[in-house]
Amino acid sequence: MPDIDALVQRWRDGDERAAEILYNHFRDSTFRLAYGLLGDLNDAEEAAQDALAYALVNIHRYDRRRASFSTWLHTITVCRCRDRYRRNRLKKFSLTAWIGGDEGLSDPHPGPEHHAIHAETSSQVWEAVQGLSLPLREAILLRYWSGHTFREMADILDCPVPTAQSRVRLAYQRLRATLAPTELVHLEEEESR
Amino acid sequence: MNSHLTDEELIGNIHRTLTDAQREVMDRHLTACPQCRARLSDHEAMQQRIRHSLLADMRGVQPSPAMSFAAITPRVKGDKYRTFRQLSGQLFPITAASAALIGLAIALVDLPESVIRLFAKPEPASASSLSALACVLFSVATVGNYHERRFNQLRSSLYGLLAFIIWLGTAVVGLQVIAIVREALSWLVFLVSGKLQLAFALGNWALIPLGLVWIAVVIGGAEYQYRRGGQRISWKLFAWIIAVELFILIFALLA
Numbered sequence: 419m420p421d422i423d424a425l426v427q428r429w430r431d432g433d434e435r436a437a438e439i440l441y442n443h444f445r446d447s448t449f450r451l452a453y454g455l456l457g458d459l460n461d462a463e464e465a466a467q468d469a470l471a472y473a474l475v476n477i478h479r480y481d482r483r484r485a486s487f488s489t490w491l492h493t494i495t496v497c498r499c500r501d502r503y504r505r506n507r508l509k510k511f512s513l514t515a516w517i518g519g520d521e522g523l524s525d526p527h528p529g530p531e532h533h534a535i536h537a538e539t540s541s542q543v544w545e546a547v548q549g550l551s552l553p554l555r556e557a558i559l560l561r562y563w564s565g566h567t568f569r570e571m572a573d574i575l576d577c578p579v580p581t582a583q584s585r586v587r588l589a590y591q592r593l594r595a596t597l598a599p600t601e602l603v604h605l606e607e608e609e610s611r
Numbered sequence: 612m613n614s615h616l617t618d619e620e621l622i623g624n625i626h627r628t629l630t631d632a633q634r635e636v637m638d639r640h641l642t643a644c645p646q647c648r649a650r651l652s653d654h655e656a657m658q659q660r661i662r663h664s665l666l667a668d669m670r671g672v673q674p675s676p677a678m679s680f681a682a683i684t685p686r687v688k689g690d691k692y693r694t695f696r697q698l699s700g701q702l703f704p705i706t707a708a709s710a711a712l713i714g715l716a717i718a719l720v721d722l723p724e725s726v727i728r729l730f731a732k733p734e735p736a737s738a739s740s741l742s743a744l745a746c747v748l749f750s751v752a753t754v755g756n757y758h759e760r761r762f763n764q765l766r767s768s769l770y771g772l773l774a775f776i777i778w779l780g781t782a783v784v785g786l787q788v789i790a791i792v793r794e795a796l797s798w799l800v801f802l803v804s805g806k807l808q809l810a811f812a813l814g815n816w817a818l819i820p821l822g823l824v825w826i827a828v829v830i831g832g833a834e835y836q837y838r839r840g841g842q843r844i845s846w847k848l849f850a851w852i853i854a855v856e857l858f859i860l861i862f863a864l865l866a
Contacts, residue, residue, distance in 0.1 A: 437687055441680045449674040454665075463678045471683040543664035561626075562662045563669055568628075576844065583628045590622060594657050 422487045429477055437474050444470065444488070447564075448495050454559045455499040456506075457548045465502050469495040485573060492564065493574045496556055503552055546596040550589055557585035558593070616640060616647045625654050704769070707752040711776040714748030717741050718783040725783070728790035729818065742787040743860040746853050749777050749784075753849045774836050774845065781852050782829045788856050789821045791863045828852065 420443055428436035448470055453462035473480070473491050480490050547555060556575060560566045566574065571582040616637060623629045624637055641648050721741040752773065797814030801807055832852065836845050 434688060438680045441683070445674065445678065445680075449678065450669045450672055453672055454669060459672075459675070463674050466674070467678055467683060471686045474683070474687045541664050541668050543661055544668045547661075547665065558661075559665070562658075563665045578838070583626065586626055587619075587622050587628065590626070590658065590661070591618075593661055594654075597660070598657065 423482055426477060426480060426482070426487060429474070437477075440487075441470055441474065444491055447488070448491060451492060451495050451559060451564065452499050454547070454563060455496070455552065455555055456502060461502055461506065465498040466495065469498045472498075485570070488564075489566065489570050489574060492560065492566070496560075496574055500552065542597060543593070546593050549596065550592055554585055554589035554592065557582060558589040561586045615644065616650070618650075621647070621651050621654050624651065625658050708769070708773055708776075710748040711752035711773055711780065714745040714752070715776050715780040715783075717748070718745040718780045721745070721787060722783050725786040725790055729786065729793070739787060739860075740864060742784045743857060743864060745780060745784055746857040746860060749780055750850070750853050750857070752777055753846055753853060774849075777849055777853075778829075778833060778836055781832075781849070781856060782825075784856050784860075785825050785828065788859050789818070789825055791859055792821055793817050795863070 420439055422440070422443075425436045425440050425443075429440060445466075449462055449466040452466040452469070453459065456462050456465060469491065473494055480487065485493075547558060550558065553575075557571065560571050560574060561568075568579050568582045568586075571586075572579045575582060575585075577585075620629070620633070620637060624634070629637065641651065718741075721739050724739060725742070793814050796817050797810045800813050801810035804810065832848065835848060
């Protein structure tokens with residue numbers, strides 16, 4: 419496990435090898451976070467690459483007294499993913515369909531081809547997570563996958579701590595309702611007896 | 612046992628969002644209630660299932676070989692403006708604070724005129740360019756904090772000071788804006804009715820709702836900034852207030 423603070427300092431001093439080590443160390447985790455948020459391999463790669471490049475170019479903006487490097491990097495990644503998500507929604511919006519009185523916005527979530535291509539991540543839980551809204555998906559991934567504290571999540575998501583907590587709880591409730599609806603009915607029947 | 616724990620309480624338990632007092636009450640209940648213990652176990656099992664499944668799914672995903680350091684090397688190594696960026700990053704807090712302070716000083720210089728206008732007879736809506744300049748300086752102090760880069764900014768105490776200066780400055784400029792809106796309303800009534808006395812009277816009465824709006828924005832804004840100090844959304848609120856004030860001031864300047 420490399421000493422991240424030392425690498426950051428070396429890169430600040432101009433050691434390009436340190437930048438490469440930092441990149442390689444955080445490459446996979448940044449990509450996976452972006453993939454979890456966006457649900458598309460290409461978009462995730464672009465967002466993650468953008469986030470890593472931004473972090474390395476703007477390394478002077480990182481202050482280790484305020485957050486760990488991974489928290490800072492995740493903040494940038496979440497922002498990039500949000501921008502890409504909004505852009506993708508606009509691209510998929512069909513004005514003709516909207517005027518024509520259709521239900522409106524195209525489904526921003528991945529279509530059938532996504533399931534075929536990304537079969538390795540087609541578990542029930544994964545599909546349920548991808549069915550959440552973006553704020554809830556962010557909350558559940560940062561908490562369950564990245565293991566961030568609520569304080570760190572509040573910094574990353576730019577919201578108060580109670581908001582981060584309630585998003586995680588709400589995301590969990592939605593996932594539970596999707597993953598175990600029959601179990602829920604059974605439990606409710608038990609409670610009513 | 613008459614009452615059981617709610618789902619909300621159990622979910623709060625597994626996510627560790629309960630207070631110590633709530634947890635103590637819950638632990639006492641769980642000791643005596645096998646049904647709630649079973650439900651808690653269900654939730655814990657579901658939580659573990661989600662967590663493990665996510666970890667396994669994410670572990671199985673790899674970026675393509677195209678995602679490499681070599682692909683971003685030109686951007687990282689070829690950053691000719693790195694020194695400039697570093698310098699501007701260090702200088703920005705000073706610039707923001709200076710702009711805010713100068714803006715506040717200018718707004719305070721214009722304050723007597725604003726107060727006089729509030730109580731004088733309405734004139735054709737005009738604006739002081741000093742207030743507009745103050746707004747421009749506040750926007751300089753606000754806009755740099757608006758975007759994502761929270762972590763490189765001032766410590767929270769300096770954040771609070773900067774927010775206070777901008778809040779006070781926008782409140783002072785708000786008085787000028789109220790005077791302008793009042794004058795504009797008076798002259799609108801005059802243009803429609805042709806009666807000067809009626810226009811003046813309505814203009815004076817309009818001060819009441821305008822004043823209430825000003826008080827609501829100032830006090831509500833202060834509370835909002837206190838609660839959300841340092842967050843992007845608080846700078847967003849400042850940006851909107853400054854934008855509205857600047858729009859009205861420039862409109863009056865050009866009218």
